[in-house]
Amino acid sequence: MPDRLTSSSNERALRAAYRHCRRAVRRRDPVEYAVMQLTPPALRPAWWAMWAAFAAADDIADDPGTDRAERAARLHAWTTQLDGDLAGGRSDDPVRHALVDTVHRWDLDLGTLHRSFTTLAADTGGREFATWAQWSSWVRGTNHSWAVEGLRLLARAGVHIPLWLDRTESYRRYLDGLYLTDTLADLGDDLSRGELLLPADVLASFPGAEDDLRAGRYTPAVRDLVSHLTGRARHWLHQPELLGGLPPGPAVVFDAATRLFLARLDAVDAAGGKLLHQPTVPSRVTRWRLLAPARAQTALARRLLSCPVDHRTPPPPAESRGTVVVESGPVTSPPPHPGGARPPSLAPGELPRHVAVIMDGNGRWATQRGLPRSEGRREGSTAVREAFHGALELGLPYLTLYSFSTENWKRSTDEVSELFALCREELRTHRFAQYGVRARWAGSPEGLPEDLVDELLRVQHETRHQTRLTLTLCLNYGGRAELTRAARALAHRAASGQIDPARIHEADLAAQLSLPDLPDVDLLWRTGGEQRVSNFLPWHAAYAELHFTDALWPDTDRRDLWQAVTAYTHRRRRFGSAPRVPEQPRSSAPAPV
Template identity: 50%
Template sequence: MHDPGIYALIQLMPTVLRPPSWALWAAATALDDLADQPDAKQTERAARVEAWTHALQRDLAAGASTDPVRHALVDTSLRWHLDLSSLQGAMTSTLDDVRGRHLTDWAAWRSWCNEGIAPWVDQVLHLFERAGVPMTLRLDRQQDYRRFIDGAQLTDTLTDLSADLAQGLLLLPQEALQTYPRAEEDLRQRRWSPATAALIRELTALAREWLTRPAMTTGMHPGAATVLDTAASLMRAQLDAVDAAGPTLLKHAPHPSLIARARVLAPARLRSSLAWSLTPLALPGPRRPSVTASDPSLAADDTAFRPPPAHPSGAVPPQIAAEQMPFHVAIIMDGNGRWAQQHGLPRPQGHRAGTAAVHEMVYGALEIGLRHLTLYAFSTENWKRDAEEITTILEAIRRDLDAGPLRDLDVRQRWSGHPDKLPQELVQALMREERRTRTRTGLTLTVCINYGGREEITRTAAALAQAAQAGDIDPHLIGEDDFTRHMPQPDMPNVDLLWRTGNEQRTSNFLPWHATYAELHFTPDYWPDVDRRDLWHALTTYCRRSRRYGNAARVPGPPGS
């Protein structure tokens, strides 16, 4: 272990989780070492990283490896049933780091953080979940988690500044460097100047702010909370060492003193030991079979997916020109309860029947090449319904997630909504699928559960107010782009087509911000009676509409529409 802080954090985990955590950390470290080898040229380092990742794919297929680090990772994957596909993006990110990066602003820098760090963190979260003590990350604290990861990456970047500069790398955004004229030139020349000192002071202060998120662990298991709180404290101690290093920061990596580390770790060890001693933990089961090289579910390669099953009738999607195809379709799945009553069944049975129609929409979207599909599954107003119906709806969603009928399709799954009142098991299942499919590039499927459009806008306004109060944004210059950036799903594109089944003609508080210019499509059939052919019909109907956006003649949709 190169980083004693990471070793100390893993020691705070329950004993059963230490070996798999060490395996994950060792793999990440091995890749970084290959990327940072000072005795090799850039092309050689890139080739070694690429060779290592390809060897991992072969080792996963074989179920073992002659390389001790890869063998530990393969064994961890098979024992704990981890899906390592999300690490493919992190490994590609390491390869890109070798080839050099130019980070224009903080947004690009954060994207780099998300590529390189988040997938490894997700694997640790999976381990806690498998052990029966999920490190539940509240959706209303997502901004805190993102900032925490930013703070961790910035701390790591400042610590490794000397090693990176020695290789000609400066992994800081131009937006930060331009604040202090000559700072970039001085850093690249490894000169300690007033501009360099001021820049480092500002960045360490920013990293401390990002790492200090006291509400982040609220409601979390005390053992898991201790790990995160201790990580934040160790990184703040590391930042103290960066500040104290002065000119030597450009010559070698600083480290906190043994006394500073002991002050953090001694009480943390006591708290974690007590927490885990009182917690029953699930042990890993027998190793699952290793995959074969021809198996499309090969864990380290997330590019091979099965096609959606054909429609029983043999129907195929219509040919729609790319410029006419809507980018984002949103559906209000209405009529489940009335369908059940029409068939002499209790209302809750209609929601179970509607699950098949959801699968059909996904199959149809994949076949025709739709990029974004958003489904309205449960609104904030639906809590007014009968308790049995509510339970059936939420349980049907959870069971479908656990069954995984979409697992082998090229579908990125996301959830939009609020976690309050939702069963914890459902929240965990939703977040698990988000993490597992985050690197997929086919259809993006967003399911809105406990979602309300006005509530979403209210939350966004509150986030903007907090940003203005913190000085991150000028309240007099707030525009639509600023509002969009602070939404719970900032990258959700505008809705082109909003379709509602069930013979009702209203939008019911669904995506009011995104659907401002959406074409509306209402159909009489109840949701359980529709299939992919109805989706295709809605798309062809859309193509016949005239999209003006205020102009006199038909014009293409705006960017992101």
């Protein structure tokens, strides 16, 4: 049970809320409950709360006793109350109370979960799918957010699940397999509400099956349809390659979950006419046979791996401008400056380790020329390439660019959309690894187009082993929001007894930031004539040297970066100490009278 309790009354209410969620999962879905019980005990209440919350919202959206408008209004009221409960830290509703505690305790993103509620809101008028593609898209809309937060929950607990971009389609098929299994097992419940959550094209392939299903008749056409669908679900679930690379504990849970869902499909095939009138689950004997060894194996894995290790380590800094050999072979030098300019000769010890840039002036550049603001962004993308080409030539280890702040959402929808389209284009066309650049993203995915997030993660994954230059793109980033999330995470750790508040140091807060291994900023350069830091890297830039220039960002190139770095080398950084007074030379001449 959760151990962060603020009072005896809250303790009783919270424990009762989690017990309510636990009973709901165990009663309504014994298979998924069994899978949850294979995870570490500290995580189980969170799984119960998340499952129960989605089930509660889904029940409202599916309630056959109310019309569409009433269902939509009730669901809106429920999610609005959840937002208020989250702000207040508790709820009178047991499911929401447990979910609020889970979100706060594990620092989950309720915004991500809201996406599934949005999909459910669209379902209040009924769900119909013409094709498997539409069905799969709907499944991802309702379940993807919960999968993302499930992975976040595991990571918060120190259980890091590696994901591979080349397996993306396999992950999606597997999730489709899980949901198709659930759909078939719950066919009777759905039919009782007048719902048939299967694509029209597959129903049309078995003449008469749809009418028979809606009439509650188990006919040969229905039997053949069910057999076809269980075969499809087995095909989607049987992907043993997804086990590769998983840690021992999660691998056991994944394998056991797959076996349980396959057993559920066996039960569907064997149910006959009962399938249309009651939920289908594997027998207790079957569940025990599959779960007993899995429980022993996961318990052993937890004992052997009781101290999870975070394998994230900062890359070694670039030492020189020479050729760097990486996994894929030698990297190439960046293209030279069009005018033949060469970087200044600076000793490695003089260079800043980390340069951060606020790229200001794109819109003004376009306005001054009578062009759409988007043209300023496009021209500014050329300056971005110049900047990191110049950083490579100079030998800088870290370069961070402020691409889009959380405050930039105040701009017009067209301008924001054009910016995101340009970002996608740059990410897809530029070969960062060719130059030995490790590209990383700092910021929130909330509100960003899904395909842009996919591109950011793809580039981050593909360049993760490069060591010549770490280029961090701050997109949808806000410094105060980052510090707030870090403080919230520390508060949760302190409240749950994981850390002594009296012993919290700077390093503890830094470890909760988006990129814990990002070094402090040595030089912060802003273009465009403004002299402010605009909520950019407040933690990292605490002791940064500031450099402001009047040139608008599209008018800059790598030479401006070199000039900023040269100016930095002439600064005397004291980090709060008093300036050293040079010793006066001694003289044998008498002092003047």
